[in-house]
Amino acid sequence: MAEVRNCPKCNEFFNYTGVREVCHKCAQSEEDLYQIVYRFLRKRENRAATVERIVEATGAEEELLYKWVRKGRLQTAMFPNLGYPCDNCGHLTTTGKLCTKCQDELKSELRTFEAAKEFRESVAERDRVTYHADRKR
Secondary structure: OOEEEEOOOOOOEEEEOOOOOOOHHHHHHHHHHHHHHHHHHHOHHHOOOOHHHHHHHHOOOHHHHHHHHHHOOOOOOOOOOOOEEOOOOOOEEOOOOOOHHHHHHHHHHHHHHHHHHHHHHHHHHHHOOOOOOOOOO
16 A cells, blocks of 8 residues: 655655655656666776766766665676675675675674684583482482
8 A cells, every 4th residue: 555755855745655765756857867877887988987987977876876786777797886885884895785894704703703602601511510419328
């Protein structure tokens, strides 16, 4: 079921159905801008353009470019200098929410945490002592 929302760009009311975050008019202007960006990038000399260069040449917002890369509309295999910022450090990445460096750091910290947890468990197991009393008959 649709709900009425305000468009974050133009503040107009629109029926939000879960498909688009903006109204139809703003979605159409985004699509027109996407076509401009895509035509710009399809030229051989512009395929290695950076995000800053694309913004300068086409007038598209950085956030829109990041959104299109996240959704797969702009393929990083075809345009190698495109990506979107890592949620942790801000460096450009092409997959997931974290860059490779942050993923490796997180994995390392998890391994350290798991090793410390195993050590604490082994110490607790070793310190648990059971006393047996001998019965004399």
